Amino acid sequence: MTAPGLQIGSPVGVIAGGGVLPFAIADSMQARQITPLLIGLRGFCDPSGIARFRHHWISIGQYGRLKRLLRAEHCRDVMFIGSVVRPSLASVRLDWGAVRVLPSVMAAYRGGDDHLLTSIGRIFEGEGFRLHGVKDVAPELLMPRGELTRAAPDEGHLADIAKGIAVLAALSPFDIGQGVIVIDGHVVAVEDIGGTDALLANLARLRAQGAIHAKPGRGVLVKSPKSGQDLRFDLPTLGPRTVEGVAAAGLAGIAVAAGNTLVAEPQETIKAADAAGLFVTGVPA
Template identity: 35%
Template sequence: MTRIAVIAGKGHLAPAIARALTDPAVYALDGFAPEGLDHKTFRLERLLPFIDDLIDQGITQVIFAGAIRRPRLDPEAFDPRTAQMVPRILMAMQSGDDAALRTVLDIFEENDLSICSVQEICPDMVPDAGILAGTPSAADKRDVQRAAQILAGTGGLDIGQGAVVAQGLCLALETLPGTEAMLHFAALHADMRPNPDGAKGVLYKAPKPGQDRRIDLPTIGPDTVDQAARAGLAGIAWEAGGTILLDRAETMRRAEAAGLFLWAVDAEA
């Protein structure tokens, strides 16, 4: 049986993936260790020796799971082989998160390691189209459509994967601080909705257009529901087949308790 390496980042995704695998080899980039998950660390400055170690263990597949920010690089920590890649790595990091991640994937693949997606390992974590809780109103559906249009327009700028829209107006966009910060910002500006008695607003998440879907898919879970409820939103929607849903049963339970809808939207509909 092929052993899979999990490159774990922060958050709940990496532990969920590790639990779904038999005897995974779990690693984390130094400084971005996942909580509650046994792992070994590695440094980007020694990327090629790390890849050699994976291959020596008979590992042929790798899955990336969890949040990782761009690390600070120590010029003195590079081994000679990885040092030859410094211009390539730095150029990618300056081009944005997508370019940086794509370059890292390329390096793994160039060394005969294939990249698995979450959908391959845990297909139930990437829901197909359908309503999982509550019922979005006609106004909510219009806000979801508007949010999808906004993310389609901003995706090429490599900004984020989420937007909050209420009554056709964008209250917040996800940027580097993440979803929780976006929803907190939306809560602070909820009074900017034109009609106080109108649609409360929605959170919508989707991959960036053209994104490599084997890595860095948007993620929703129980904490997202709590944050959306505090922001006073009507519900959460996301692109079906392109968004990870953590702990589906608990997420649905919290949504129903808070009176929020959960909707995996068919992007082609």
């Protein structure tokens, strides 16, 4: 349900990056009688996925075009969803609408990713748009508290989870990442700009090279948003691909912040985790 007092109009403009989440969000909106209008980011959004919905395309830097499209479609309510690699300024082709807000964008680039996203959000709000997050339009896609899987963490795993949450909280001010791997009390890897997939792939390589001495089936991937992060833009995400990476890395399971983590393709995620004997649990951040 929508939060008390929160008004969401229809249609809602969904600025869509990569991955399946924009389409899962759009399906959820339709089930709740909210019309999604997808604005696909060229080079990121999947053309085959967006084709199922009313949509338009823009390139990074076409802020003026985006505003015109949203207003022509009577979209006052907007959300951002999907993966986008932070572009270099040299690769961005600005239209006149973007040139007008360029000083604000340049200032945003001088901060970390959280600062950039929040600053872009303020630009939109200054134009009269209302920004929403997944909690507002598709709360059923958020991770619940407790286990989703048949397997559950043991006492050792719970200790690793607690340590992972503490590490992420300590790293939050540095805007580094949203994931950490802890094995038997040892922090063995921290997510960086490469993201969770790269984190897990690197751990699998280290294990194959004999650098990880813990037996397979120990250790936990812990994911949680950074403190102070604007949750309308960038929630940690869990999906079948994450499960595959955790299994390949020889870990025991995944713990994510309940209520603040997106679960992409939940049925497939649970099925994959059960098949691999992994636990997936939602914990208080």
